[in-house]
Amino acid sequence: MDKSPVNRKILSIAIGSALLLALPVLAGIAGESYLVTLFSRILIYALAAVSLDLILGFGGMVSLGHAAFFGIGAYVVGILSFHGFEGTPIIAWPFALGGHQSGLVLWPAAVLLAGAAAAVIGALSLRTSGIHFIMITLAFSQMLYYFFVSLEAYGGDDGISLFSRNTFPGIDLGNDTQFYYLCLAALAAFLFLSYRLVHSRFGMVIRGCKENERRMKSLGFSTFRYRLVCFIIAAAGAGLAGALIANQTEYVSPGLMHWTRSGEILVMVLLGGMGTLFGPVLGAITLLLLEEFLSIYTEHWMVYLGPFLVLMVLFAKRGIYGLIAGGNNNHG
Amino acid sequence: MLLFIEQLLNGLQLGIMLFLMSAGLTLVFGIMQVINLAHGSFYMIGAYVGATVTARTGSFILGILTALPAAALAGMAVEVLVLRRLYKKEHLDQVLATFGLIMFFNELTQIIWGRQPLYMDVPRWLSGSIELIPGIPYPSYRIAVICVGIMVGVLLYLLFTHTRIGMQIRAGASNREMAGALGVNIRLLYTLVFGLGTLLAGLAGVMAGPILAVEAGMGENILIFTFVVIVIGGIGSIRGALAGALLVGMVDTLGRAFLPTLFRLFLSAAYADGVAASLASMSVYILMAGVLVYRPRGLLPAHG
Amino acid sequence: MGESLLSVKSLVKRFGAVQASNNFSLEVAQGELHALIGPNGAGKTTALNQLCGELMPDAGRVFFDGRQITRMPVYRRAQMGLARSYQITSVFEHLTVRENLSLAVQAHKGHSFRFWKKAVDDPVIRRAVLQAMARVGLEKRANMQAANLSHGEKRQMEVGMALAGHPKMLLMDEPYAGMGPGGAVELTKLIRKLKTEFTILLVEHDMSAVFSLADRITVLVYGQTIATGTPQEIRANPEVRQAYLGDEVNG
Numbered sequence: 001m002d003k004s005p006v007n008r009k010i011l012s013i014a015i016g017s018a019l020l021l022a023l024p025v026l027a028g029i030a031g032e033s034y035l036v037t038l039f040s041r042i043l044i045y046a047l048a049a050v051s052l053d054l055i056l057g058f059g060g061m062v063s064l065g066h067a068a069f070f071g072i073g074a075y076v077v078g079i080l081s082f083h084g085f086e087g088t089p090i091i092a093w094p095f096a097l098g099g100h101q102s103g104l105v106l107w108p109a110a111v112l113l114a115g116a117a118a119a120v121i122g123a124l125s126l127r128t129s130g131i132h133f134i135m136i137t138l139a140f141s142q143m144l145y146y147f148f149v150s151l152e153a154y155g156g157d158d159g160i161s162l163f164s165r166n167t168f169p170g171i172d173l174g175n176d177t178q179f180y181y182l183c184l185a186a187l188a189a190f191l192f193l194s195y196r197l198v199h200s201r202f203g204m205v206i207r208g209c210k211e212n213e214r215r216m217k218s219l220g221f222s223t224f225r226y227r228l229v230c231f232i233i234a235a236a237g238a239g240l241a242g243a244l245i246a247n248q249t250e251y252v253s254p255g256l257m258h259w260t261r262s263g264e265i266l267v268m269v270l271l272g273g274m275g276t277l278f279g280p281v282l283g284a285i286t287l288l289l290l291e292e293f294l295s296i297y298t299e300h301w302m303v304y305l306g307p308f309l310v311l312m313v314l315f316a317k318r319g320i321y322g323l324i325a326g327g328n329n330n331h332g
Numbered sequence: 333m334l335l336f337i338e339q340l341l342n343g344l345q346l347g348i349m350l351f352l353m354s355a356g357l358t359l360v361f362g363i364m365q366v367i368n369l370a371h372g373s374f375y376m377i378g379a380y381v382g383a384t385v386t387a388r389t390g391s392f393i394l395g396i397l398t399a400l401p402a403a404a405l406a407g408m409a410v411e412v413l414v415l416r417r418l419y420k421k422e423h424l425d426q427v428l429a430t431f432g433l434i435m436f437f438n439e440l441t442q443i444i445w446g447r448q449p450l451y452m453d454v455p456r457w458l459s460g461s462i463e464l465i466p467g468i469p470y471p472s473y474r475i476a477v478i479c480v481g482i483m484v485g486v487l488l489y490l491l492f493t494h495t496r497i498g499m500q501i502r503a504g505a506s507n508r509e510m511a512g513a514l515g516v517n518i519r520l521l522y523t524l525v526f527g528l529g530t531l532l533a534g535l536a537g538v539m540a541g542p543i544l545a546v547e548a549g550m551g552e553n554i555l556i557f558t559f560v561v562i563v564i565g566g567i568g569s570i571r572g573a574l575a576g577a578l579l580v581g582m583v584d585t586l587g588r589a590f591l592p593t594l595f596r597l598f599l600s601a602a603y604a605d606g607v608a609a610s611l612a613s614m615s616v617y618i619l620m621a622g623v624l625v626y627r628p629r630g631l632l633p634a635h636g
Numbered sequence: 637m638g639e640s641l642l643s644v645k646s647l648v649k650r651f652g653a654v655q656a657s658n659n660f661s662l663e664v665a666q667g668e669l670h671a672l673i674g675p676n677g678a679g680k681t682t683a684l685n686q687l688c689g690e691l692m693p694d695a696g697r698v699f700f701d702g703r704q705i706t707r708m709p710v711y712r713r714a715q716m717g718l719a720r721s722y723q724i725t726s727v728f729e730h731l732t733v734r735e736n737l738s739l740a741v742q743a744h745k746g747h748s749f750r751f752w753k754k755a756v757d758d759p760v761i762r763r764a765v766l767q768a769m770a771r772v773g774l775e776k777r778a779n780m781q782a783a784n785l786s787h788g789e790k791r792q793m794e795v796g797m798a799l800a801g802h803p804k805m806l807l808m809d810e811p812y813a814g815m816g817p818g819g820a821v822e823l824t825k826l827i828r829k830l831k832t833e834f835t836i837l838l839v840e841h842d843m844s845a846v847f848s849l850a851d852r853i854t855v856l857v858y859g860q861t862i863a864t865g866t867p868q869e870i871r872a873n874p875e876v877r878q879a880y881l882g883d884e885v886n887g
Binding site: 056062064124127128130131132134135136138139140142143146147149150151152153259260263266267270300302303305306307308309310312313314317 | 361365367369414417418421423424425427428429431432433434435436437438439440442443552556559560562563567606609610612613614616617618620621624625628
């Protein structure tokens with residue numbers, strides 16, 4: 001069997017990882033410390049994109065509402081931190097629930113709530129498929145967007161600022177370099193978990209559902225249940241990314257869950273190569289770097305990105321990762 | 333009571349706008365099986381062209397008369413250049429490509445017209461109000477919008493049931509290959525259907541101009557409601573689009589107007605307004621969720 | 637004669653003005669190979685779809701293994717042991733033969749909400765997959781992508797998938813469709829072997845296969861059963877001959 005695609009894949013991942021690990025050092029040498037914050041952001045979006053790839057690239061579910069879970073994760077951190085700082089309870093009745101500043105409490109909460117929201121939205125949406133599913137996920141995420149806009153207490157359209165990043169034992173999240181490595185660790189951990197997931201029994205079922213759902217049912221699988229669980233897991237990942245973005249920017253706003261944000265994350269997955277797990281990381285890096293550097297030349301860089309995206313869809317569907325790693329990229 | 337009638341009419345007017353938007357979109361979904369996220373862009377094009385021409389010439393009619401062909405031509409150009417290649421592709425591809433189109437159009441309008449929103453005035457000959465029901469004045473402009481919408485609905489009905497081209501469209505919808513074999517020029521037909529859809533969107537846009545602000549991104553806001561309308565009404569069904577549009581228009585308008593009052597009955601004013609505002613903004617989606625549970629294919633789905 | 641494993645009582649199914657199933661009834665005994673034949677448009681596929689759950693009848697009832705399954709979803713019937721192979725081969729094109737069979741096996745070896753261990757390393761699954769491959773003679777193709785198999789091999793694999801869960805009954809939807817003479821011979825050999833282990837309902841057009849394999853035959857015309865019996869009885873039945881009008885009804 002031709003080993004070279006596998007070797008190219010491993011090599012490119014190794015090089016990429018090494019570069020990412022060394023980034024703060026490289027940035028220091030170059031004297032461009034803003035690169036650390038830029039790449040923290042990129043890593044966080046990469047996490048969101050990988051989580052979307054689980055349901056999109058492996059599960060075949062085209063969701064235009066993934067940013068909703070991203071936003072929920074961010075708001076959990078935002079609201080609880082806000083109350084934690086102010087010292088006010090979120091609700092006083094039927095039981096007192098105070099705020100918090102610790103990442104150890106907030107981030108699992110973000111993940112859990114994002115997952116819970118996905119359980120509800122997924123249960124309703126996954127009864128449909130195709131165009132219906134796309135539009136319904138879109139509509140639900142917009143519902144959440146408008147809901148958060150209507151929350152005057154939490155800034156409405158303007159959102160809320162965090163007074164400082166969360167606390168985390170042993171690490172000073174306020175230090176940009178330490179925060180960067182935390183994000184890198186989170187992404188690496190999620191990638192590893194996703195890799196195991198995709199090759200596990202569960203992963204095989206999900207991939208089967210994408211490929212031929214009718215066959216899966218006639219084999220005896222309750223495809224709805226498996227898809228729902230996958231949807232929830234992906235949302236949990238997005239929730240974690242949301243918690244991190246809230247810390248990175250020290251600000252949360254409803255814009256984080258606007259459907260155009262879902263679209264951006266979708267673009268990252270496609271750009272990098274869907275169904276590959278590492279592709280979305282590449283996609284996030286590419287898209288965000290493009291944004292950063294193109295905007296130096298022209299504030300209207302989107303007028304070029306738009307048609308570029310159209311061309312990509314029509315002619316280069318496998319994405320960048322597909323081009324680099326070559327071969328059959330169906331096994332993550 | 334007066335307030336109720338007024339809000340009812342507002343709901344009707346919003347419903348009509350949504351109908352114009354969703355009629356075209358549901359046709360495209362149902363006939364060409366393509367999901368087109370960029371539909372809102374044609375609404376925007378209609379609004380921008382209409383606003384510009386009206387400002388330059390002082391004539392609202394001229395504004396409409398240029399906005400419609402602009403939206404239709406832009407639509408047909410997009411169909412020929414991009415959409416045509418997407419018909420056989422997966423929905424994901426269609427989503428991404430049309431998302432790219434949104435980016436393009438939004439940015440293009442900002443390049444041409446700048447970032448500041450444009451404002452359209454209600455034309456003077458429509459700026460008064462009429463007492464439809466004695467004692468209840470209602471803005472003439474909004475009444476005009478409602479009338480136009482009804483006219484369009486009737487015209488569409490006649491088009492589809494009484495003309496050859498309408499029949500061809502319906503044939504093309506049920507069986508593309510057969511219709512093609514029978515001599516119907518499917519490619520041209522699809523382009524025309526798409527153009528019709530974008531023309532309707534452009535009409536909605538130019539009529540919305542005096543009511544809302546004309547700015548980049550305006551299309552996306554109404555697009556969401558349009559999708560909800562189509563999901564509720566049933567994909568591919570114009571009757572469904574009408575039913576869904578009126579339902580959504582009413583629920584949203586009446587919800588926003590009356591939920592605060594309703595909640596004030598048993599909550600303190602501060603809480604009531606907050607909860608009501610949140611619920612009002614979600615009401616349409618809750619409606620959609622409800623419809624989905626009982627009728628996953630929509631209220632009036634198109635026949636097979 | 638064994639008791640009925642599958643019992644179909646007066647299924648009715650209408651599509652607008654078309655009556656696809658008109659009080660269709662059928663009994664399949666345990667251990668037999670029962671063929672369902674009928675001229676084109678008789679409603680065989682509609683009937684089959686109602687049996688496996690992809691279509692819900694307007695009226696009538698279906699019993700399988702003693703339980704009523706009329707409105708049960710597809711996957712539950714499969715879990716109960718009612719397996720199906722499709723007329724147009726329906727497999728996982730991008731997965732290898734081994735992976736295809738793995739999935740089929742997985743469906744019947746406990747739930748699949750296991751997120752950590754690699755499925756391909758699971759010894760329980762591996763063993764069953766090897767058995768399944770051997771049963772249909774595809775060991776040599778284990779690592780080939782399904783899309784690259786020949787038409788006949790894909791068919792075999794699909795049958796292998798249907799059997800991976802040791803079903804109580806196998807519904808076969810026109811497996812001979814599009815098969816060349818060589819493939820047909822192989823397929824007949826395979827089905828003959830399967831006959832000894834499984835109860836089979838064979839929906840088919842190919843008369844020579846039907847008459848050489850079937851224990852009993854039911855004839856379906858315009859959605860209605862017009863005759864049931866052994867191959868000899870059916871061959872001699874005047875109504876059947878009339879229904880086929882000139883079609884060759886010899887073994």
